[in-house]
Amino acid sequence: MGDHTHKKKEVMFSYRFMNMQMGRLFNNNKKLSKDAVMNAPNGASDGSGSYMNVPKSMSMDMHMFGMMYAPSNRITLMLMNSFLEKEMTKQRMRMAGGTNFEVNSSGFSDLKASALITLLNETNWENSFLLGVSLPTGSIDKRGRTPASNNTRLGYGMQNSTGTYDTYFLVNNLNTIDKFKIGEQIHFKVPVSGNNSKGYKYGKEFDANLWMSYRILNELSGSVKLTYNYKDKMSGSDNEMNKRMSPAMDSYNQGFQKFTLGIGLNFINHENFLKNNRLGLEFLVPIHQKYNGIQMGERYKIVLGWQYAF
Ligand SMILES: [Cu+2]
Numbered sequence: 001m002g003d004h005t006h007k008k009k010e011v012m013f014s015y016r017f018m019n020m021q022m023g024r025l026f027n028n029n030k031k032l033s034k035d036a037v038m039n040a041p042n043g044a045s046d047g048s049g050s051y052m053n054v055p056k057s058m059s060m061d062m063h064m065f066g067m068m069y070a071p072s073n074r075i076t077l078m079l080m081n082s083f084l085e086k087e088m089t090k091q092r093m094r095m096a097g098g099t100n101f102e103v104n105s106s107g108f109s110d111l112k113a114s115a116l117i118t119l120l121n122e123t124n125w126e127n128s129f130l131l132g133v134s135l136p137t138g139s140i141d142k143r144g145r146t147p148a149s150n151n152t153r154l155g156y157g158m159q160n161s162t163g164t165y166d167t168y169f170l171v172n173n174l175n176t177i178d179k180f181k182i183g184e185q186i187h188f189k190v191p192v193s194g195n196n197s198k199g200y201k202y203g204k205e206f207d208a209n210l211w212m213s214y215r216i217l218n219e220l221s222g223s224v225k226l227t228y229n230y231k232d233k234m235s236g237s238d239n240e241m242n243k244r245m246s247p248a249m250d251s252y253n254q255g256f257q258k259f260t261l262g263i264g265l266n267f268i269n270h271e272n273f274l275k276n277n278r279l280g281l282e283f284l285v286p287i288h289q290k291y292n293g294i295q296m297g298e299r300y301k302i303v304l305g306w307q308y309a310f
Helices: none
Strands: 011-027 030-032 053-069 075-092 100-108 111-122 125-135 166-177 180-191 205-215 220-231 256-268 277-291 294-309
Touching (some): 011 277, 075 125, 205 256, 256 294
Antiparallel strands (some): 011 053, 011 294, 053 075, 075 100, 075 111, 111 125, 125 166, 166 180, 220 256, 256 277, 277 294
16 A cells, blocks of 8 residues: 555555464564563563563454545545454463463544655656655553453553554655566655553654565566564653553563565456456464563464455
């Protein structure tokens, strides 16, 4: 999404499904056992003691809906939102029995509106930039049952919104050389309002993408992608989250740097029946990850996408 523009009066609908699996605990770039997380020297950042439970694994399903419309050849407008379903398994400390429990949340995320401006649109060389805003339409008050209470506000990762108005900026470049396409993309996102209603805001984000695709058949292409993601520390914290409860509720454990490798297949239909329908499948694995504090690492992501333009 956001990697291409449209011609005047063109409309495009898209749906993408992503499943992300997380597990394994990291302290900075080193793996840490669950027991070690709940013992000294690893404690809550406010000095209140060691963590009482620890996240073991997390699964997230993301249903992303998008719409694009080009009022002119130079401008493409875009609207996006996603529906998130998250489930996290946690383990309690040994003194509390070491048993597992699960928390889950679901709901719509933040609505994103943007405009893509075409800079260059030649057969073998295209580039564009995008300006967007993200509105805090999702919830930052997802609650659930935990050993602490029947109605606890869940950790940051279980919430569906940033809670802030954010702006983002994207630059795209695409070169076509025979059956190869080579693309570069830079993305920058920054919260522009102050702390959200619960007293915090997420750090700035910077992402860079380098990808290459090869047209194997007229309808089929394969791609490789290398991504770098950076997210800064969080400022402020949610007072209702007890930092000692879990690393996932400690605002210190936010922000990261990741390198990810993705491989994908794309299918575009040129036949009259269901013409201009596109399907894409991508598998992404982290090759290097480094976190601020103690966080669950990423294991893999699968993205299945469908696009239809007319
Ligand atoms: Cu489009």
